[in-house]
Amino acid sequence: MEKNGLTGGRFLLVTVLNVVITGFELLGGLLSGSLSLLSDAFHNLGDALSVILSYVAHRIGGRHQTRQNTFGYRRVEILTALLNSGLLILVSIGLGGEAIRRLLHPQPVKGDVMLLVAVISFAANLLSTLLLNKGSKHNLNIRATYLHLLSDALASIGVIVGALLITFWQISWVDPVISLLVAVYIIYESWPIVKQTFEILMEGAPKLDYEAIARDICALPQIKGVHHLHAWQIDENNVVFSVHVNMDDLPLSQVEPVYRQIEALLCHKYDVNHVTIQAECHRGKDESLFYKQNDWRHD
Template sequence: MQDRLTGSRFFLVTILNVVITVFELVGGLLSGSLSLLSDAFHNLGDACSVVLSFVANRIGCRQQTASKTYGYRRIEILTALLNAGVLIVISLALVVEAIWRLLHPEPIKGDIMLVVAVVSFAANLVSTLLLNHGAQHNLNIRATYLHLMSDALASLGVILGAVLITIWQIGWVDPLITILVAIYISYESLPIVRQTFSILMEAAPKLDYDGIVRDLCQIPGVDGVHHLHAWLIDEHNLVFSVHVNMDDRRLSEIEPIYRQIEQVLSEKYGVCHVTIQAECHRGENEDLFYQQNDWH
């Protein structure tokens, strides 16, 4: 049911963005407004972004296979990185064009610009509201949501510019608004780029590692912890591996200790999958984090 709901919302948002793109392209050409034309290309990018996000969301729900033992969740991270990266590139291109317009001003028809901007803002607002809930729980959808929210903000800026141009004939406000919107888009996109790049590089998530060591060493039978690894499959699924020192025991005696370790890591630290290697004395004096010169 949730998948069908998400799919229908993605479809509606895509249709809205295609309509907005055509509407703003025509309006931008008729009015001579750079901010309208830039917003049109931005909306075209959003339509592509929505389609990519939907496809990635569907692929990410596939089950694990022999060749993809962790599943397909990373496809959503890749898509989020692509979407955010494209936004930054678009923003840079808009700034360059806006600076050119400031140096070489052109006449703008504020009345046409205003009508198109108001209609675009309404459509962008509807699109943003459709994806608002999913953006709170999914990095991929949040990247698309930011695309749409930045469009709504851009439309507000265009409306303001159209009013100023219509009443006071202040033509330079059009490229100025374009620059401000581009800066905002980049500001909102950079955290997504950093987070997705960090996940793809298998950077360790922010955890209380000293607390983890204390908690595990308080479990009866655990004498030490070393060679710890933690990484994210996506923004929700945290994977963990650790070596623990124990007395020489039978496997049937070790399994209950494993279950306690798994319970602590799951309930207190949000680990969804843990791999544990039991050792007697091997590595007991080694560092908590695996050093590269120890690899075999």
């Protein structure tokens, strides 16, 4: 936890900030009649739950491998990132619909109350965002939570601008417009995380130059061919890789150094973390680089 700057104390402080600001914005939204404040309040409530889920997932994800989970528990963080981002999109769609309804049927808003609450909310959201900024750079789960908080800070800026326009120029329709713009922005920022987590959970191959990898492996003097290559991700930072290679009929003591060369190549040039290699003499030498369902019938 300390390595990424994600201490339990930071998570606790962020959670407390979000719970307090949620209650403050709910009260301010009801008193002022501001949809953007009410939407931000519900968003903050979701953020508090998101931070709690993120922290629990981060702790579980750090556990060692077991007999039941031989790759460890990193996927818990990916599941949490998907849940957080998916819920954020659903909430944003709901807020966008309410904003459109308010545009069609305008309601009075107390700009002074709205402005005071928005300024305090912005300060709290900005502090929460800064607390999680470091860990968000290397962890998809924390990044999803960080985006929750960043979107709240941006929403608060929009609410402040809207409150100023309402207070000094009585432009009340700006309140639902801000809510709609924030909802669109949140969906725009959250969708890439949903897409990436879904690809990881579906065992999608990471973006690597597989033809180049095959050429590099075949460039080793002992390698005669490469086939049945597989690659997938445990999380956004850990790539698992397996491949079959054709070699001459060598004793195991001579095969192991070749394995180490392949592992070093994949690790240093392509950032692959976990490599499994199967050596064969003639089996599969005419098969494709990527496994096909009926390839085994030709063995």
